[in-house]
Amino acid sequence: MSGAFTKSMARNIFYGGTTFFFLLFLALSFDTHSQLPKRDMRQNITPQVAEGKKLWEVNNCIGCHTLMGEGAYFAPELGNVIARYGDEGVKGFIKSRPKEGIPGRRSMPQFNFTDEQLDAIVAFLKHVNSINDANWPPNNQG
Amino acid sequence: MQFKSQAVAKPYFIAAIGLFVGQILFGLILGLQYVIGDFLFPAIPFNVARMVHTNLLIVWLLFGFMGGAYYMIPEESETELFSPKLALILFWTFLVAGALTIVGYLAVPYATLAELTGNNILETMGREFLEQPLPTKLGIVVVALGFLFNLTMTVLKGKKTAISLVLLIGLWGLAVFFLFSFYNPVNVVLDKFFWWWTVHLWVEGVWELILGSFLAFVLIKTTGVDREVIEKWLYVIVTLTLITGIIGTGHHYFWIGTPEYWQWWGSIFSALEPIPFFAMTVFAFNMVNRRRREHPNKAAVLWALGTGVMAFLGAGVWGFLHTLAPVNYYTHGTQITAAHGHMAFYGAYAMVNLMMISYAMPILRGRAANGNKSQVLEMWSFWLMTTAIVFITLFLTAAGILQVWLQRVSDAPLPFMVAQEKIALFYWMREWAGVIFLIGLIVYIASFFVGGDERETAK
Numbered sequence: 032m033s034g035a036f037t038k039s040m041a042r043n044i045f046y047g048g049t050t051f052f053f054l055l056f057l058a059l060s061f062d063t064h065s066q067l068p069k070r071d072m073r074q075n076i077t078p079q080v081a082e083g084k085k086l087w088e089v090n091n092c093i094g095c096h097t098l099m100g101e102g103a104y105f106a107p108e109l110g111n112v113i114a115r116y117g118d119e120g121v122k123g124f125i126k127s128r129p130k131e132g133i134p135g136r137r138s139m140p141q142f143n144f145t146d147e148q149l150d151a152i153v154a155f156l157k158h159v160n161s162i163n164d165a166n167w168p169p170n171n172q173g
Numbered sequence: 174m175q176f177k178s179q180a181v182a183k184p185y186f187i188a189a190i191g192l193f194v195g196q197i198l199f200g201l202i203l204g205l206q207y208v209i210g211d212f213l214f215p216a217i218p219f220n221v222a223r224m225v226h227t228n229l230l231i232v233w234l235l236f237g238f239m240g241g242a243y244y245m246i247p248e249e250s251e252t253e254l255f256s257p258k259l260a261l262i263l264f265w266t267f268l269v270a271g272a273l274t275i276v277g278y279l280a281v282p283y284a285t286l287a288e289l290t291g292n293n294i295l296e297t298m299g300r301e302f303l304e305q306p307l308p309t310k311l312g313i314v315v316v317a318l319g320f321l322f323n324l325t326m327t328v329l330k331g332k333k334t335a336i337s338l339v340l341l342i343g344l345w346g347l348a349v350f351f352l353f354s355f356y357n358p359v360n361v362v363l364d365k366f367f368w369w370w371t372v373h374l375w376v377e378g379v380w381e382l383i384l385g386s387f388l389a390f391v392l393i394k395t396t397g398v399d400r401e402v403i404e405k406w407l408y409v410i411v412t413l414t415l416i417t418g419i420i421g422t423g424h425h426y427f428w429i430g431t432p433e434y435w436q437w438w439g440s441i442f443s444a445l446e447p448i449p450f451f452a453m454t455v456f457a458f459n460m461v462n463r464r465r466r467e468h469p470n471k472a473a474v475l476w477a478l479g480t481g482v483m484a485f486l487g488a489g490v491w492g493f494l495h496t497l498a499p500v501n502y503y504t505h506g507t508q509i510t511a512a513h514g515h516m517a518f519y520g521a522y523a524m525v526n527l528m529m530i531s532y533a534m535p536i537l538r539g540r541a542a543n544g545n546k547s548q549v550l551e552m553w554s555f556w557l558m559t560t561a562i563v564f565i566t567l568f569l570t571a572a573g574i575l576q577v578w579l580q581r582v583s584d585a586p587l588p589f590m591v592a593q594e595k596i597a598l599f600y601w602m603r604e605w606a607g608v609i610f611l612i613g614l615i616v617y618i619a620s621f622f623v624g625g626d627e628r629e630t631a632k
Contacts, residue, residue: 059420
């Protein structure tokens with residue numbers, strides 16, 4: 032770097048550039064928030080959906096699965112699992128997991144959910160499935 | 174050691190290395206669970222092992238950052254640390270909190286842990302990387318604030334260099350953006366939106382300031398190049414980092430319910446994110462080539478060059494591979510992401526901590542550099558771990574490409590688990606590369622215990 036470009040110039044560009052792009056990021060985030068109500072289907076978030084989200088969290092589902100592509104990559108995407116297996120298919124699968132696993136294979140743990148809890152989980156997953164996420168995933172397999 | 178209080182860095186470094194070992198052991202368990210699905214099931218299910226693996230990574234990197242900062246700031250500020258005692262109290266607080274958290278993950282089901290630790294008061298758990306129970310999260314805030322108070326007071330009473338200022342901005346940013354981990358709205362789109370304000374703005378934002386500052390410090394010390402030159406480079410690098418990385422957050426806003434314009438903002442700005450990493454590599458090589466002295470610590474210089482190159486490959490190149498929205502549409506949430514994550518974290522953050530430890534630890538142990546035998550072992554460990562991570566990344570990339578093809582692109586897309594079984598060969602190869610990594614890590618630790626008697630005494 033030539034002598035004309037001094038350290039204090041570099042410092043000023045750092046502070047100025049960072050401030051500018053952070054403010055731009057805030058502006059974009061602000062605009063996103065004004066658009067989200069049309070996309071995130073918040074009007075459909077019932078106490079049951081909220082309960083489902085809580086169950087999703089306190090059982091650390093994201094530790095194996097992805098949801099809208101985010102999470103771990105050990106088990107299938109669940110953002111569209113309702114479209115793949117339907118309400119009853121999802122509940123039946125969760126209920127039927129063997130306690131001691133399946134020899135040699137990956138298996139979901141048996142969580143012993145009540146029927147109400149299963150309904151809440153399905154309500155949450157249904158809600159996620161209804162979010163306008165730019166048509167992701169590419170197909171039904173997730 | 175120029176200042177007595179720099180010695181507080183030592184326990185931080187030792188804890189960092191210890192937790193690093195734990196992280197790698199759990200990594201091997203996870204790798205095995207990918208191919209032997211019922212390994213350790215149901216005692217340690219995959220999600221628990223993964224939580225331990227990723228949380229140990231975060232915690233050991235934080236220990237490394239704190240140790241590095243405690244070592245560096247007194248020397249940069251040319252004054253003793255404001256309170257060495259506070260630094261030691263916070264060390265034990267953080268270590269005990271961290272250990273209890275890991276024990277909690279392993280000892281009781283996660284739902285029980287959530288129940289026991291007050292998740293009902295404020296629901297913050299169960300989100301990737303932010304799985305820590307509420308008391309641990311609060312503990313992290315307390316430790317971070319105490320740490321920042323200590324450092325800020327030290328800088329205020331001493332000399333204010335560009336290197337310390339950049340470090341302080343990075344560390345304050347780390348603390349501030351962690352606060353978003355307490356915000357967990359019931360609306361999952363908002364939840365995900367702000368989750369990235371912690372996760373992305375950490376690793377592709379403020380952490381890079383910490384990285385740049387550590388690298389600049391070690392380069393000044395080992396090459397003797399003029400501070401003015403190095404600090405100018407540092408400003409340029411962190412500028413490039415933040416002007417690309419902040420809007421680059423948009424590459425996480427493609428498919429989570431956020432507006433489509435993020436596909437443009439995210440693609441363009443994150444495509445520029447490799448530039449600061451490239452600049453870092455050029456910087457490191459340039460400074461070493463222009464060195465005015467031969468520092469006896471060859472291993473530290475090797476780590477400094479290595480972190481530039483591997484951060485560029487892992488974060489820069491492997492990030493770019495899948496960051497453009499039309500590509501990411503197919504690769505999002507596959508083994509491609511895992512491949513990128515492994516090389517990026519190792520190259521940028523594991524290696525920069527190992528560089529700092531490599532430079533500072535001999536001095537903390539009363540010598541300018543380790544003896545020849547020790548340095549040779551350390552360099553062996555560098556090459557073993559680095560080669561292993563390159564192969565882990567290549568195998569996961571191969572697995573990812575096949576997964577994308579089988580599950581998302583081919584005419585007859587296969588279900589997830591069917592595709593997984595077809596690519597198992599690559600998971601096996603990844604696991605063997607992981608074993609090499611562990612051997613490298615054992616060699617690394619061994620390097621601390623050999624050749625301590627033949628002391629290098631060069632200035």
